Amino acid sequence: MTHILLRSGGLCDLEGEQAIEIFCNHAAGAALVPSGSLLKEQTVLAHGESPEWEDEEIEILAQTYSVSEEVLVRRLLTLRLTTKTFYEKKRRQYLDEFARLPKKKGFVSPAVDAVSALGKPYVRLVLDAFRSLKLTANDVADYLGVRLKHLDAVGHAVEGE
Numbered sequence: 001m002t003h004i005l006l007r008s009g010g011l012c013d014l015e016g017e018q019a020i021e022i023f024c025n026h027a028a029g030a031a032l033v034p035s036g037s038l039l040k041e042q043t044v045l046a047h048g049e050s051p052e053w054e055d056e057e058i059e060i061l062a063q064t065y066s067v068s069e070e071v072l073v074r075r076l077l078t079l080r081l082t083t084k085t086f087y088e089k090k091r092r093q094y095l096d097e098f099a100r101l102p103k104k105k106g107f108v109s110p111a112v113d114a115v116s117a118l119g120k121p122y123v124r125l126v127l128d129a130f131r132s133l134k135l136t137a138n139d140v141a142d143y144l145g146v147r148l149k150h151l152d153a154v155g156h157a158v159e160g161e
Contacts, residue, residue, distance in 0.1 A: 026078065032121060033065045033075045044081070051083040058090070066120045070094045111153035114144045123158045 038044060043060050047053065053076065055069075062072040073090045076082040108116075115123050126143045129135045141148050 029075045110146045110150045111157040115157045
């Protein structure tokens with residue numbers, strides 16, 4: 001039997017098969033950054049025809065959808081708003097920036113771990129369903145993969161931006 005895994009980077013993988021990971025990345029991008037919405041963004045409308053995007057434009061759009069800059073640039077590529085060359089250049093830039101970050105030591109709380117692994121949009125959706133009484137606390141804990149005692153901390157982790 002094959003298992004789908006959610007990795008902390010937000011990418012899914014099916015027993016290491018690259019084609020499946022690419023599909024999962026595409027599906028996640030489409031869910032988190034819907035094309036209809038992205039194409040109506042003022043930043044996109046004002047951008048023009050150039051396949052080159054300024055870091056500020058990418059950051060604004062990434063923040064709007066609560067995704068990483070790399071996810072946003074990948075979405076631009078999927079929607080043919082940039083080129084593969086530009087995407088690969090930005091990916092190298094992001095990997096270099098990540099490699100230069102100081103390595104953090106210490107314990108990651110279950111709340112921070114859950115938000116990091118599942119993504120803020122998903123966690124907010126689950127918490128909103130709980131607040132509107134559509135889910136029980138036990139359901140929320142199951143969906144987020146945390147114990148009940150960590151639910152308040154999850155709320156603070158996702159809202160405390």
